[in-house]
Structures are given as C-alpha cells and as structure tokens.
Amino acid sequence: MKILGSYRLFLLLLAACAATAGIGLTALRLNNAADTALADINVRAAVLNAEKAGEKIDALHEAAENADIFIFSESDARKWFLDALDSFLKKYDAKVVTPMQKTDSAFRSRVSFRFTPKTPTELAILLEYMENSVAPVFIIESTAFISTEKERYINVTAEIIQPFYGGGK
Incomplete structure (x- = not known):
C-alpha cells in the first residue's frame, strides 16, 4: 500500500x-507575443510621429506661402543678407560693429550709423522701414540723439538678422 501511495504521489507531482511546465510555456509564448506587439506599436508610433511632423512642416510651409513669408535656404539667405547689408552700408554710411556670423540658423551682424534727418x-x-523689414530683420539696439553746436544727429546701433531654413547648431 505504501508503494501505491508513493506512486500516486509521484503521479500527482508529475x-x-x-501543468506548471505548460503554464510556463504558455506564459513564455504570451510574453514573446507581447514583445512582438510592443515592437510593432513602437515602429508604427515612430512612423506616425514622422508623418505628423511632415504634415506640420507642410502646413507651416503652406502658411508661410500664404502669408508671403520668404523661406531662405542657407546659401540664398547668405546672398540676400550680404546684398541687404551692402546696400544699407552704402545708403546710410553705416559701419559694421560685428562681422557677419552664422548662429542658430541665421546670419547676424551689428551695424552703427549716424543719421541726420x-x-x-x-x-x-x-525707423518704420527697419521695424517692418522681414528680410532681413532689423533689431534696433540703441539710439542716441546728439546735439552739438555744429550739428544734430542720431546715432543708431542695430542688429541685422537673416534667418534661413535648416543648418542649426
């Protein structure tokens, strides 16, 4: 009888x-299926994010086109900036305070000039021209109204900025 009881215990443990091995294998398969599904979700999310970003960029380009905003490439922005700077220097006998630099997807330079209206x-x-200019953008940093016995003039220091698309830091 002891042998029969041990045999039953052995069969019960077996x-x-x-059952434990079956549950473990099922859990392993479920885990693998969950990992595969999660990887698929991550891939699809990346594609959807890229598509949404592309749609937003397209909408931004369309809005810029509708608003007549120029979107310059780096080379076009450089040419436009240098032409505008040269014209401004000649027209107002301005002096370059800081040479042209490329920072944060924009060309920048500071100029100073005397103006006798x-x-x-x-x-x-x-001042209206400088404030309303969109290509390049003028930021007036300082104005000084100077009056001497011989003359009265205004000294203006401004930063000229020409942004362009791409090419950040």
Whole structure:
C-alpha cells in the first residue's frame, strides 16, 4: 500500500510539474507575443510621429506661402543678407560693429550709423522701414540723439538678422 501511495504521489507531482511546465510555456509564448506587439506599436508610433511632423512642416510651409513669408535656404539667405547689408552700408554710411556670423540658423551682424534727418518724417520713415523689414530683420539696439553746436544727429546701433531654413547648431 505504501508503494501505491508513493506512486500516486509521484503521479500527482508529475501532473503538477506538467501543468506548471505548460503554464510556463504558455506564459513564455504570451510574453514573446507581447514583445512582438510592443515592437510593432513602437515602429508604427515612430512612423506616425514622422508623418505628423511632415504634415506640420507642410502646413507651416503652406502658411508661410500664404502669408508671403520668404523661406531662405542657407546659401540664398547668405546672398540676400550680404546684398541687404551692402546696400544699407552704402545708403546710410553705416559701419559694421560685428562681422557677419552664422548662429542658430541665421546670419547676424551689428551695424552703427549716424543719421541726420532733415525732417522728423525722414526719421519716422527710416525707423518704420527697419521695424517692418522681414528680410532681413532689423533689431534696433540703441539710439542716441546728439546735439552739438555744429550739428544734430542720431546715432543708431542695430542688429541685422537673416534667418534661413535648416543648418542649426
């Protein structure tokens, strides 16, 4: 009888081990299937994010085109910047304070010039031109109204910035 009881215990333990092994193999398959599904989800999410980014870029380009905003490549921006800077230097006898630098997807330079308006309207026209310019952008850093016995003039220091698409740090 002891042998029969031990045999039953052995069969019971064998059945328990087989059930445990079956549960373990099923869990392993489920884990592998879950890993495969998660990898597929990650790939699809990356593709969707790239598609959404592409759609946003397309929408931004369309909005810029509708608003008549120029989008310059780096080489076009450099040429446009140098032409505008040269024209500005000649027209206002300006001096370059800092040479042209390329930083943060933009060409930048600081200029300083003396301006002697004949009428207040001339000063208003110059400042309006600088404020409303979009290619390049002018940021007036300082103005000094100087009056001597011989002359009265305004000294202006401004930063000229021409942004372009791409080519950041």
